[in-house]
Amino acid sequence: MNVIEEDMEVHNEQVENKEEVVLTEDEKRLLELEEKLATSEDRYLRLQADFENVKKRNVAERAANQKYRSQIIAEELLPALDGFQKALDTQSDSEQMEALLTGMKMVYGQIMTALEKEGVEAIPALGEQFDPNFHQAVMQDSDGSKESNEITMELQKGYKLKDRVIRPSMVKVNQ
Incomplete structure (x- = not known):
């Protein structure tokens, strides 16, 4: 590679880095929403697991009560x-x-x-x-x-x- 190509590549990397750092309002909002969605999904999965555990515990208690x-x-x-x-x-x-x-x-x-x-x-x-x-x-x-x-x-x-x-x-x- 020659010097011009290297400079160009460095410049392209800097531009890409600046694009990553400088986000538009829509992109910020999208990131926030994705984060909230991930948190909500995690909370939903935990609640679902808790509910399944309660159901299993109730079935076991009913079986023991019957026994x-x-x-x-x-x-x-x-x-x-x-x-x-x-x-x-x-x-x-x-x-x-x-x-x-x-x-x-x-x-x-x-x-x-x-x-x-x-x-x-x-x-x-x-x-x-x-x-x-x-x-x-x-x-x-x-x-x-x-x-x-x-x-x-x-x-x-x-x-x-x-x-x-x-x-x-x-x-x-x-x-």
Whole structure:
């Protein structure tokens, strides 16, 4: 390239740079509008994502409510089941008492069947290894014939609804 061409190229670059710097009012307005549009689109996309998250959360909450719908009634029935169990564990000498206990066993069985249909089940405890997720240790035992951390006595039956513990079993655990 010769000097004239180089000067011309430098001049063209300077003119282009000046055009970039010097904007007309319409171009400024267009840039502002494009910036506002980009901001609005971003805001719209964020709101849409938030809305989708809320919808997903509502669906998950409804599914959990449906799955655990019987938890409240089960929690309310547990003390009555404990009372039934204590009554059924009593020894009787008379025929009348035996007839009464038989009737109570039938009612207890019907209640347990209804709860089992809803997914409520007793937590196994006696002879099992202690698991703090399902058992609450309230006493300690020192029986040499049992393994360490083995449950030696169940003081109060625990229950779970599907995979959720309603009430942990109160147990006596071997050291």
